[in-house]
Amino acid sequence: MNSPKRTTIYDVAREAGVAASTVSRALRNPRRVNAATREHVLGVAERLGYRPSPLATALQSGRTATVAMLVPDITNPHFFGTIRGAERRASAAGITFILSYTEESADNELTQIERLARSVDGFLLASSRMSDETIWELAEEHNLALVNREVRGLPSAVVDSRVGSRQIVEHLASLGHESMVYLSGPHQSWVAGERWHALHDSARNLGIRATRLGPFPPKVVGGGAAADAVLVTGATAVVAHNDLLAIGVLRRLAERGVAVPGQVSVVGYDDIFGADFCVPSLTTLAGPQDEAGRSAVELLLENRSRSTARAPDRRVMLPSHLVIRESTGPAPG
Amino acid sequence: MNSPKRTTIYDVAREAGVAASTVSRALRNPRRVNAATREHVLGVAERLGYRPSPLATALQSGRTATVAMLVPDITNPHFFGTIRGAERRASAAGITFILSYTEESADNELTQIERLARSVDGFLLASSRMSDETIWELAEEHNLALVNREVRGLPSAVVDSRVGSRQIVEHLASLGHESMVYLSGPHQSWVAGERWHALHDSARNLGIRATRLGPFPPKVVGGGAAADAVLVTGATAVVAHNDLLAIGVLRRLAERGVAVPGQVSVVGYDDIFGADFCVPSLTTLAGPQDEAGRSAVELLLENRSRSTARAPDRRVMLPSHLVIRESTGPAPG
DNA sequence: CGCGCTGTGGCAAGCGATTGCCAAAAGTTG
DNA sequence: CAACTTTTGGCAATCGCTTGCCACAGCGCG
Numbered sequence: 042m043n044s045p046k047r048t049t050i051y052d053v054a055r056e057a058g059v060a061a062s063t064v065s066r067a068l069r070n071p072r073r074v075n076a077a078t079r080e081h082v083l084g085v086a087e088r089l090g091y092r093p094s095p096l097a098t099a100l101q102s103g104r105t106a107t108v109a110m111l112v113p114d115i116t117n118p119h120f121f122g123t124i125r126g127a128e129r130r131a132s133a134a135g136i137t138f139i140l141s142y143t144e145e146s147a148d149n150e151l152t153q154i155e156r157l158a159r160s161v162d163g164f165l166l167a168s169s170r171m172s173d174e175t176i177w178e179l180a181e182e183h184n185l186a187l188v189n190r191e192v193r194g195l196p197s198a199v200v201d202s203r204v205g206s207r208q209i210v211e212h213l214a215s216l217g218h219e220s221m222v223y224l225s226g227p228h229q230s231w232v233a234g235e236r237w238h239a240l241h242d243s244a245r246n247l248g249i250r251a252t253r254l255g256p257f258p259p260k261v262v263g264g265g266a267a268a269d270a271v272l273v274t275g276a277t278a279v280v281a282h283n284d285l286l287a288i289g290v291l292r293r294l295a296e297r298g299v300a301v302p303g304q305v306s307v308v309g310y311d312d313i314f315g316a317d318f319c320v321p322s323l324t325t326l327a328g329p330q331d332e333a334g335r336s337a338v339e340l341l342l343e344n345r346s347r348s349t350a351r352a353p354d355r356r357v358m359l360p361s362h363l364v365i366r367e368s369t370g371p372a373p374g
Numbered sequence: 375m376n377s378p379k380r381t382t383i384y385d386v387a388r389e390a391g392v393a394a395s396t397v398s399r400a401l402r403n404p405r406r407v408n409a410a411t412r413e414h415v416l417g418v419a420e421r422l423g424y425r426p427s428p429l430a431t432a433l434q435s436g437r438t439a440t441v442a443m444l445v446p447d448i449t450n451p452h453f454f455g456t457i458r459g460a461e462r463r464a465s466a467a468g469i470t471f472i473l474s475y476t477e478e479s480a481d482n483e484l485t486q487i488e489r490l491a492r493s494v495d496g497f498l499l500a501s502s503r504m505s506d507e508t509i510w511e512l513a514e515e516h517n518l519a520l521v522n523r524e525v526r527g528l529p530s531a532v533v534d535s536r537v538g539s540r541q542i543v544e545h546l547a548s549l550g551h552e553s554m555v556y557l558s559g560p561h562q563s564w565v566a567g568e569r570w571h572a573l574h575d576s577a578r579n580l581g582i583r584a585t586r587l588g589p590f591p592p593k594v595v596g597g598g599a600a601a602d603a604v605l606v607t608g609a610t611a612v613v614a615h616n617d618l619l620a621i622g623v624l625r626r627l628a629e630r631g632v633a634v635p636g637q638v639s640v641v642g643y644d645d646i647f648g649a650d651f652c653v654p655s656l657t658t659l660a661g662p663q664d665e666a667g668r669s670a671v672e673l674l675l676e677n678r679s680r681s682t683a684r685a686p687d688r689r690v691m692l693p694s695h696l697v698i699r700e701s702t703g704p705a706p707g
Numbered sequence: 708c709g710c711g712c713t714g715t716g717g718c719a720a721g722c723g724a725t726t727g728c729c730a731a732a733a734g735t736t737g
Numbered sequence: 738c739a740a741c742t743t744t745t746g747g748c749a750a751t752c753g754c755t756t757g758c759c760a761c762a763g764c765g766c767g
Binding site for chain 2: 047092093094095096097099100105115116118121124125128129132135137138139140141142155156157158159160288292314315318319320
């Protein structure tokens with residue numbers, strides 16, 4: 042419970058025989074106070090077990106030493122890496138980390154931002170479902186950093202999926218595939234668009250027929266319908282919007298007796314936990330998601346002290362790489 | 375960025391032609407103010423886009439509407455369910471959710487608690503690595519709720535593993551196994567002890583020889599050494615401290631050409647993501663981890679307003695159930 | 708008609724820090 | 738040694754909100 046009485050800066054001041062302001066300075070602004078007094082004050086503070094109140098500090102100074110991360114869906118293991126990376130970085134900087142799930146809803150994101158605005162120094166928006174315009178407007182009032190999303194002029198950390206998508210297509214082409222299907226994710230998903238464009242372009246360059254199906258829910262259960270939809274197209278290769286969906290596809294294809302990669306090759310994105318031990322193991326585009334979380338926190342911290350509203354356009358692009366496993370193989374026939 | 379000037383309670387007061395205290399009361403304490411004035415004030419507040427400052431509220435009233443959850447290891451998917459459940463419940467109550475990873479270290483837990491003490495209403499300790507005594511002392515000063523851990527006199531939400539462990543042993547006995555090995559988790563882990571005791575007792579009752587090996591790191595990589603250690607014992611059944619370890623064991627056994635469940639049966643705990651699609655799929659003790667997270671938040675909220683330090687001894691015990699899959703089968707010979 | 712009760716609203720004192728401004732003390736310089 | 742500059746510490750206002758206490762008005766009642 043909240044203990045009866047915490048020791049405050051005033052207790053320390055009284056005990057040390059100085060003014061509260063001196064204690065404050067000794068703590069935050071060492072050079073503003075004489076070395077000897079400082080030692081003394083610090084000693085007393087230590088002895089009294091003084092701990093500053095983050096709330097009081099924040100109220101007065103405006104700095105909260107807190108960031109909030111908004112994530113659309115916690116069920117998706119894809120985000121764990123990002124969350125971990127962000128939390129680690131924040132924690133290392135002594136920054137408190139607030140986590141909030143927005144359940145795939147842009148409205149929810151807005152509500153949370155509104156609610157937390159006064160208590161944080163900035164927001165990490167992971168795979169935000171909001172429109173570019175909305176985000177852009179929010180950036181006017183709040184300190185934002187985007188993860189796996191780009192909006193003109195805003196700081197972001199994204200794991201590349203354009204180059205990686207091209208690698209996927211090249212991989213499939215080299216195996217003799219002539220047609221592929223992209224199983225698309227939620228249509229508000231920015232990366233879904235990026236991936237499709239990159240796949241589409243590369244496919245055209247390499248003379249492969251590429252079509253898009255969906256959107257499908259980016260979950261294992263979404264794979265059932267997706268797999269069936271694929272089968273009627275007759276394509277020999279499937280690229281799923283993420284590994285969850287891919288795993289669902291594998292499962293459904295197995296049920297239907299379709300050989301992978303004998304008849305159909307399957308590729309995913311993210312290299313989530315389990316991608317290496319499902320059957321067949323999944324060829325997938327892996328990227329440093331935790332690094333993305335880490336970088337985003339750094340971008341936020343960089344801008345924390347800035348005075349002008351809009352942050353400079355810092356973008357971090359992290360490389361991805363294709364991990365080839367058993368779910369892709371030569372095109373049949 | 376933090377916008378130039380937020381509208382405060384005073385702006386509303388001036389605009390509405392009342393005192394700030396009246397605005398405050400209209401907002402928090404509806405019955406303390408005349409219905410008409412209240413409507414009026416609320417209208418003005420709405421019109422001005424007033425949002426209360428959680429910091430100011432917290433500083434003055436002591437209520438922060440925030441809880442912090444301390445988790446030993448975010449890499450472990452086991453915790454995802456708990457985190458999700460807790461976040462959902464907190465969010466539903468309009469409570470801000472702080473997440474902090476303590477990297478399997480009791481010291482880290484203490485540090486975090488110390489640091490956050492003034493900014494939260496309570497702590498959720500998930501699978502805490504701290505000693506009973508330390509936790510007990512902390513409870514003197516802080517509002518705590520434990521997840522998957524019991525300490526005399528403190529509120530806790532745990533997923534039963536005693537009954538479940540007995541089910542595991544019965545399952546193995548029914549398959550004709552006469553010896554089993556428990557691969558133990560970190561020795562500070564309370565559940566590890568619980569599980570071993572339950573397994574041990576049940577085994578004795580059923581005339582099965584049970585031994586304990588370890589501790590092993592509760593991760594996939596820990597499974598390598600664990601599997602090898604099992605093989606030298608000659609036991610026909612392995613119960614791993616959690617699914618990660620079990621999956622590691624499966625992998626190592628496959629490498630060594632040991633048939634599962636032909637030669638050795640393997641059981642895990644938690645039924646994490648992937649337990650159903652690894653090969654062979656894993657028999658495991660499943661439990662409502664998200665429910666545990668949810669309940670723990672509720673316990674915290676119940677105690678939030680209490681005056682005496684120690685909370686009443688509320689314990690929530692959630693049932694687990696054995697999910698039988700392909701990794702267990704009849705004892706060889 | 709006078710008295711006390713209840714319903715409402717305002718005043719002002721905090722909550723625990725930070726920080727601009729000022730004054731005293733100490734150090735510098737010619 | 739006087740005139741100045743620099744260091745160092747204190748005062749008090751402030752951040753935005755809550756809440757104990759008081760005052761006033763309207764009301765019921767004997």
